Amino acid sequence: MNTFKGLRSQQFSETELISLIISGQKRLFEYIMRGYNQRLYRIGMSILHRDIDVEDMMQNTYLKAYEHLNEFEQKSLLGTWLTRIMINECLLQKKRSQHFDTESAESYLESKSDLQTPEKILINKELGQQLENAIRKLPEQYRLVFVLREIENLSVKETGKALNIGVSNVKASLSRAKIMLRKDLIGYLGENIFKLHRSRCDKVVNHVINKLDISA
Structure with a gap:
């Protein structure tokens, strides 16, 4: 507890x-x-x-x-x-x-400019940003399972409860997420992510x- x-x-x-x-x-x-x-x-x-x-x-x-x-x-x-x-x-x-429907150029430019603030520059080192970008490319369910299990260290059971999915679904989604991420990036996951x-x-x-x- x-x-x-x-x-x-x-x-x-x-x-x-x-x-x-x-x-x-x-x-x-x-x-x-x-x-x-x-x-x-x-x-x-x-x-x-x-x-x-x-x-x-x-x-x-x-x-x-x-x-x-x-x-x-x-x-x-x-x-x-x-x-x-x-x-x-x-x-x-x-x-x-x-x-x-207008989350195109305007929103994209806004989000990109936000990433260039002094706060972001200090916090997100180049590798950390690359990792965040790789995680963002995952399908939503895989992304959520990956963040909860690998970054927040929730158990399989608690992850399933949080997402309202079964244990087997959690395990399968995590496995697919890892496959979709480049292996050389996974080892660097840690406190710099989000x-x-x-x-x-x-x-x-x-x-x-x-x-x-x-x-x-």
């Missing part, structure tokens, strides 16, 4: 942290956000590919999770629950965006805190 550190030198299990938040210590929700920001960002980038869209969906995910935290039945891990909310939010956003910069992490957390008015 995940534990959250840094709060008065104590460690809290997910169950304890959720109980504290529900009982009125709302500000502790920040620890949940900071604990799962990187995972949700990677999932979002696997579906939507644009930082600004992913940030919006992360915020939506946390707002929905906070609103329904007292309804969370701990039959699965908190991370799995958040992952499923994030995936649903991203797929809905993707569906909405497909109503517009890396969430501290400033973006703070931005999402602060936005949600302000929305929920739990800063005190």
Whole structure:
């Protein structure tokens, strides 16, 4: 079970942290956000590919999770629950965006220029960018399975729950994803892939805190 550190030198299990938040210590929700920001960002980038869209969906995910935290039945891990909310939010956003046929030159140029910001230059080294591009080319299901299993290190069972697919499907999708990726790239996968910069992490957390008015 995940534990959250840094709060008065104590460690809290997910169950304890959720109980504290529900009982009125709302500000502790920040620890949940900071604990799962990187995972949700990677999932979002696997579906939507644009930082600004992913940030919006992360915020939506946390707002929905906070609103329904007292309804969370701990039959699965908190991370799995958040992952499923994030995936649903991203797929809905993707569906909405497909109503517009103009994600061609304009959106392409915008996304390319975003990759050239100083933040991106510092974070994404040449190899990291090549790896991200290779992962983006995978079909969506293979891409999501690969990110959850190989980068986020979720178990086969938790990956299946998050994506609503069977264990055998998870294994087959991961195998196909690996085949489709060049072998010499796989060994370099790590923290540079869809890396969430501290400033973006703070931005999402602060936005949600302000929305929920739990800063005190």
